[in-house]
Amino acid sequence: MSTDALDSDPELDTLYADFEANHLNPLWTQLGDLMPMVPTSKAVPFVWRWSTLYPLAQRAGDLVPVGRGGERRAIALANPGLGGVPYVTPTLWAAIQYLGPKETAPEHRHSQNAFRFVVEGEGVWTVVNGDPVAMCRGDFLLTPGWNFHGHHNETDQPMAWIDGLDIPFVNYTDTGFFEFGADGVTDDSTPDISRSERLWAHPGLRPLVGLDAKTSSPIACYRWKHTDAALAEQLALEDEGFAATVEPGHAAVRYTNPTTGGDVMPTIRAEFHRIRAGSHTRSRRDVGSLVFQVFDGKGRITLGDQEHSVATGDMIVVPSWTTWSVDTDDGIDLFAFSDAPIVERLHFNRTHFPEHA
Amino acid sequence: MSTDALDSDPELDTLYADFEANHLNPLWTQLGDLMPMVPTSKAVPFVWRWSTLYPLAQRAGDLVPVGRGGERRAIALANPGLGGVPYVTPTLWAAIQYLGPKETAPEHRHSQNAFRFVVEGEGVWTVVNGDPVAMCRGDFLLTPGWNFHGHHNETDQPMAWIDGLDIPFVNYTDTGFFEFGADGVTDDSTPDISRSERLWAHPGLRPLVGLDAKTSSPIACYRWKHTDAALAEQLALEDEGFAATVEPGHAAVRYTNPTTGGDVMPTIRAEFHRIRAGSHTRSRRDVGSLVFQVFDGKGRITLGDQEHSVATGDMIVVPSWTTWSVDTDDGIDLFAFSDAPIVERLHFNRTHFPEHA
Amino acid sequence: MSTDALDSDPELDTLYADFEANHLNPLWTQLGDLMPMVPTSKAVPFVWRWSTLYPLAQRAGDLVPVGRGGERRAIALANPGLGGVPYVTPTLWAAIQYLGPKETAPEHRHSQNAFRFVVEGEGVWTVVNGDPVAMCRGDFLLTPGWNFHGHHNETDQPMAWIDGLDIPFVNYTDTGFFEFGADGVTDDSTPDISRSERLWAHPGLRPLVGLDAKTSSPIACYRWKHTDAALAEQLALEDEGFAATVEPGHAAVRYTNPTTGGDVMPTIRAEFHRIRAGSHTRSRRDVGSLVFQVFDGKGRITLGDQEHSVATGDMIVVPSWTTWSVDTDDGIDLFAFSDAPIVERLHFNRTHFPEHA
Amino acid sequence: MSTDALDSDPELDTLYADFEANHLNPLWTQLGDLMPMVPTSKAVPFVWRWSTLYPLAQRAGDLVPVGRGGERRAIALANPGLGGVPYVTPTLWAAIQYLGPKETAPEHRHSQNAFRFVVEGEGVWTVVNGDPVAMCRGDFLLTPGWNFHGHHNETDQPMAWIDGLDIPFVNYTDTGFFEFGADGVTDDSTPDISRSERLWAHPGLRPLVGLDAKTSSPIACYRWKHTDAALAEQLALEDEGFAATVEPGHAAVRYTNPTTGGDVMPTIRAEFHRIRAGSHTRSRRDVGSLVFQVFDGKGRITLGDQEHSVATGDMIVVPSWTTWSVDTDDGIDLFAFSDAPIVERLHFNRTHFPEHA
Incomplete structure (x- = not known):
């Protein structure tokens, strides 16, 4: 024809x-x-530098108040391929959020699933359904859909962190609800660990209250000391000659819902990868979109044909079916999140390992 | 602020x-x-008339050849709210497909999930992985993701039917793969029922080959005689005083995957509703988008504030969180499909029954 | 030591x-x-002859009344290896039940799961929670745990059938409850098919009432015409050159719960096997115990080292890990039930195919 | 009749x-x-005293060698109601195992699921598939079905602990396989924590190797410090006014499989209960059998009509459907295991809370 x-x-x-x-x-x-032959995302591979993100967030902190209506001083990564919408990938939203000394971001809830990841700083508590959760470097915090949450900074220093949500997906599928809550936070105490962690963050143990499988993880915060220890043990086991890493020099953990063993939230997967000095990952591409933040160290990430040097705080987006690999001379720690639960629950998942040249 | x-x-x-x-x-x-307070779809409620659809399909049949490249003579319903893209809802694609006498639509496969529903005519066989499936009035046919399929018309009469796919969702999430197959069909025989049905379409029985849970239903075609009988029995049971219908005068069946009891495909739910003469359905709204085709009879469907008279072949789209209800003087049969599996598997489902005035 | x-x-x-x-x-x-090296059942392979069973049931019909207290005129198969307890295997109970003209077995319910299989005769209705279910040759009826049920014979002829229950398992695990119901049956009407079938026995369709997964199948009776058709189609497909049978000449279906695709009840699997004239099954042994009843035809079943000629109505017990195979000159139809759901849900399942000599 | x-x-x-x-x-x-009206176990409620168990184990240590053939110096609790068979309940086997200075119990594997719980002592390593697991007071160790395991005592002191297995259930259902392994242990190193724990015992984290759901927990040992902390937090949260305990003064955790959130093994549930000084538990009875070992403190357990004073190390059996409750003046810590996974997976579970007089 x-x-x-x-x-x-x-x-x-x-x-x-x-x-x-x-x-x-x-x-x-x-x-x-x-109906293209393979996924052909409008989103493009891209790198945002922490050295750009953080100063811009600081300037927003000076100029833009935080409060009811705007709700959050969050600056979203807008994938250059997506025509100006504030989406890092077609399904995911990612932002740097900044809270000045003594500031409070008011409580609200929404069906969108959210997490925070802290690459530097401390002094803010996220209050989730009345449970104050301290935020410290390396911590991964959850506010799954329809949980009230606010943030307050108890210190004289500003603090910034990364937010990740499924805003684009929820917007696109017309599945979102939103509700305002308290103007302040409902509990301004500042415990080191949350009640959620005290109940749930014990390895292989669960309380006898609430024995059903929960839609999202009941652990409000995955602390850095546990993540770090798990990764260190994998590399130590590798050194001792045992199978523990994804591939040589590449340790990785997935954050999970302890009531199911599955992903922390229905739409978002989160993992932490540690690549040993002098190592690299195998090139791969997957259906679904993926975002990294360098937590520590530095290295090179290859996205399709292009190599980018990356360092602490830099954020990297890998659109669906984009080949990627990481290599590092000095070692690198990477936080990662993706829409893999969407892709897998709907059975669209595929992975391909291109041949090495 | x-x-x-x-x-x-x-x-x-x-x-x-x-x-x-x-x-x-x-x-x-x-x-x-x-992040609106409730789902606020860009898609709008709308009705397409069979009296418009069919003649346009006929004209396309006269003017446009079918074959490799264009692949299908399918004319998609473009929701007026979606700016010209050929999507009936943000997640779903629906089209009338038309095949002239002795024509063949060549084989291909794609990760998109597809079904056909036949509101009139017969004489076409859809060949799914080499298994010829006769298409007759009232039949519901599946071609789940990544199964090769083509269509061929063995008669001297044209035939039209409805296609439903998750093309928008797959496009949006960058999860699609596509592959061309045979230029003709791989089996041009014309049995009354497919091998798939002979193996799988026996109530409560499964063959001892393939005892695992399958991603999609292995039943290639749900025949009208079974659907009709199931609905007739529900109304008869209601007459005899037993609980069998959704609500008075409203019989309904869901097409299911016999290996799981769940939806026929990972992204698409399909149901058939029969509303007895003089009955109406309770007003409701759900998260997720829904499309009806009137199979038989006539009635009125209220979409939000607006009432539409509908008759055989008409297609009606109900965007997410739009209140709808149906009432009928003479009885009406409705085929329905939706993205409910996406919404439910990702735990965004909610239903609301507005108070009656 | x-x-x-x-x-x-x-x-x-x-x-x-x-x-x-x-x-x-x-x-x-x-x-x-x-802790033996392999399962070493006290139960032994054994064959009960229909020519013995039926006359003894008739004599019981003449001598023993049926009614409240004894509840059922059921004569249980007592595996000769089990020391006189009325268990056909360690986990399963099987009996021939006999109901004289116009007799009624009163209603009761128990946590034990039960089925009936009819090898000859008709004229009795089993009433399950008030739903009368006709019993005819080749039908497979369910009364899952804690459903009230009674039987009544509406004819001038006696009728006998096979009962299968998990009585030994429930007794052994101390999980049984029992409750008396009506002295008669709560609905003495005699429809050809039950309301349960009218709601549920449509291939791949489910009513929109009760959309959850159910513990046991909601289909009260699996009719012979469907079973027979499914088996005939498998053999016809084999003749046409398509994969449909378990092995050459061996067609088989499993009775399933349409809300899950799994077994009909939590503790009992039921299947029907048809072996074509001149064919044989591959020798195998499985963890778990199995009982056959010959429904039609004749053949030879090898149990361990011993071969038994079997014909219509004969019942054969295969203890755990006993090698068995069937061969037939004229064709044979076999009903089969086992404790496989217990074994599989607790992950003890293994199968072994001994080498042929 | x-x-x-x-x-x-x-x-x-x-x-x-x-x-x-x-x-x-x-x-x-x-x-x-x-088919009794309610579960009427032949097993009886009973208490074994640690002050009896331990000295008898010591005497066995002096008189009976340990080694290939007898395999383990384990002395089983024989429920007085079960006619002399070495079963603590119809489904469960429990024993005190004793290993003298420098002794080794050789490796073997079996389909039976096993655990160890340590009420006193240390110095033995259980080697599971070559992974040495230190045994210390309060630790709960797993050797799920078909994992090779042996024990060796590296000290000059004997050590005793509790073994729990599903031997009776496996024996009764004819599902057991057994295989001898190495005569010694395959790794005689003595690390503080096992490789399994280093990979898996991090709260809410799993390694990226082996992402499937596993039949049994991959955590070889649940350490006392975690169990103790989880229980202490529940009581502290209760003191602070938050819902965290089963009932006032009663903290409890279940040991779980982190890949599913469910029980550690397919047939055995294990929990730890802490009852605060001056508190008591609500009387209850459940379908299924249950065994306690007092880990610390003392109290009174009421079994049916009879009250027993119990102290550290005492073992208490609660047959199916036996009413039990615990009260304590000084506080008591109880380890518990049961056959609840069998009961629940086969849908026989019921619980009843008798009215208080």
């Missing part, structure tokens, strides 16, 4: 006009765009 | 310009659009 | 006596019995 | 004799025993 030939036919022109008038649209003229 | 005040600040203007230059985007200026 | 040496030691004798006095028991003297 | 009347009938006597000769057994004469 030659579309050139078709296009010059006046009867056909009338037909196409009639289609349009009746809110119809022929498949045959646009099949390739609608 | 007054955005008016903020907007007039030159320092702030510079900040916002710097955001944009660095592919960043503040949350506080756009929160309401990104 | 020589147990001979140990046994002659007086200090040890005292120790063993002290063990006994304190309700203790050393492992080391009895390990082999407690 | 009067069984007296029936018994005196000579025709009936002949019938019953014919039943017996043909390995058949009438239901109506024994229904009450086979």
